[in-house]
Amino acid sequence: MSNANHILRPGKRSIKSPETPIAYVADSTTSLKTSSENPSAARHNQILNCFAAVPRGAEELAGAELAALGIGDAKPGKGGVAFRTDLAGLYRTNLWLRTASRVLVQLAQFPCSSPAELYAGVHEIAWQELITPEMTLAVDCSLRDSTLTHSGFVALKTKDAIVDRIRESCGRRPNVDTTAPDVRINVHLHKNIGTISLDSSGDSLDRRGYRLERNEAPLRETLAAAVIALTGWDGSTPLADPMCGSGTIPVEAALMAAHIPPGLHRVFGFQRWLDFDNSLWKSICAEAEEGIRQVPVGLITGYDLDNRALLLAGRNTTKAGLEGQIHFFHAALQDFQPESDTGVIILNPPYGKRLGEEDDLRELYCQIGDVMKKRCRGWTGYVLTGNLELAKYIGLKASRRYVLFNGAIECRLLKYDLY
Numbered sequence: 001m002s003n004a005n006h007i008l009r010p011g012k013r014s015i016k017s018p019e020t021p022i023a024y025v026a027d028s029t030t031s032l033k034t035s036s037e038n039p040s041a042a043r044h045n046q047i048l049n050c051f052a053a054v055p056r057g058a059e060e061l062a063g064a065e066l067a068a069l070g071i072g073d074a075k076p077g078k079g080g081v082a083f084r085t086d087l088a089g090l091y092r093t094n095l096w097l098r099t100a101s102r103v104l105v106q107l108a109q110f111p112c113s114s115p116a117e118l119y120a121g122v123h124e125i126a127w128q129e130l131i132t133p134e135m136t137l138a139v140d141c142s143l144r145d146s147t148l149t150h151s152g153f154v155a156l157k158t159k160d161a162i163v164d165r166i167r168e169s170c171g172r173r174p175n176v177d178t179t180a181p182d183v184r185i186n187v188h189l190h191k192n193i194g195t196i197s198l199d200s201s202g203d204s205l206d207r208r209g210y211r212l213e214r215n216e217a218p219l220r221e222t223l224a225a226a227v228i229a230l231t232g233w234d235g236s237t238p239l240a241d242p243m244c245g246s247g248t249i250p251v252e253a254a255l256m257a258a259h260i261p262p263g264l265h266r267v268f269g270f271q272r273w274l275d276f277d278n279s280l281w282k283s284i285c286a287e288a289e290e291g292i293r294q295v296p297v298g299l300i301t302g303y304d305l306d307n308r309a310l311l312l313a314g315r316n317t318t319k320a321g322l323e324g325q326i327h328f329f330h331a332a333l334q335d336f337q338p339e340s341d342t343g344v345i346i347l348n349p350p351y352g353k354r355l356g357e358e359d360d361l362r363e364l365y366c367q368i369g370d371v372m373k374k375r376c377r378g379w380t381g382y383v384l385t386g387n388l389e390l391a392k393y394i395g396l397k398a399s400r401r402y403v404l405f406n407g408a409i410e411c412r413l414l415k416y417d418l419y
């Protein structure tokens, strides 16, 4: 996947790395506090080992986004991208990354093949410098190819080690809040190596803050952004979504075209951290807001048969700060007629999860092929579907196929060059 797209780029400024990096992971113990004579400067310069968790299939795209943010040494791997940055970079990546689902900051890494090793490794971290007894916490766990196989147990043991360490230091312990904690901690076991991280995002990054209600099959915002990036759309030609539902694809495209950071309307986990630097955060948001521009009239359009879905699309557009900048029409795909000679069409048709639905959808997939072939000459068509059997009914030869995941559903993004 090399066609990462220019429109994902946030701006000109890059994130500078300090000349003398301060390791965030020191032995297995670390702290967000520093003992420097100028604590504020040292904190800003501290280099953080980060990991952007990314839906499978979009890792290279997230790597390209990080490069566009000035982070040169990003290393895409399975399920995410490892990178290093400073505090400003951490804030900026949360604000700007369109395809990542969260940004983790690594605290410690240690061999971990037993409950005792897990407890000791977690207990060694100076948690009392990160969490006070008045704060709440939650622990998320993921594990792969390790001796410890029960994620609930690993999360519980991790939580025990954290609260014990804080109680030993402060005399009281913090409570757990799984829904809206002050600090979210991530424990990851892979091949008996434990990695403990702070989740700087809090709610996952696909929660942009513009979606008010969910329709039946909304596309995840991060996946919509990945799809648009894969099309290579750069904002210079029209983009149409003839089956737009609640408008996720048009809204994500418009955010890109308007240079609006996807996280502008939400709060992040790091905003509740003890070391949160509000003035740094405000300056990063202000810099982003300066770059916002209007989406040209007619650039992005959405269509759907369902009036209720269109109502949601309109509301989401307004909430995203894009009122009047995307045009939605009540229309059937069968009547779709693009208004210009060239552009990008993205379709996310239903793919029939329940028995019997597929029969009805075959006709619709045939119509998608017909409409693209007969009415969209000069455009490039893309169909995102989780049903490869139905995709055959499009009846056109795809020039490229990308594998992406919509949650657990393996999908294909199929590209059609329409001559």
Ligand SMILES: C[S@@+](CC[C@H](N)C(=O)[O-])C[C@H]1O[C@@H](n2cnc3c(N)ncnc32)[C@H](O)[C@@H]1O
Residues within 6 Å of the ligand: 215, 217, 218, 219, 220, 242, 243, 244, 245, 246, 247, 248, 249, 303, 304, 305, 306, 309, 331, 332, 333, 334, 348, 349, 350, 351, 364
């Ligand atoms: C999988 S949903 C799209 C979800 C959308 N991407 C979102 O994020 O909300 C498919 C959409 O296709 C619409 N649809 C189904 N048949 C249609 C047709 N013949 N013409 C236009 N829209 C149609 C449905 O109303 C539904 O909103």
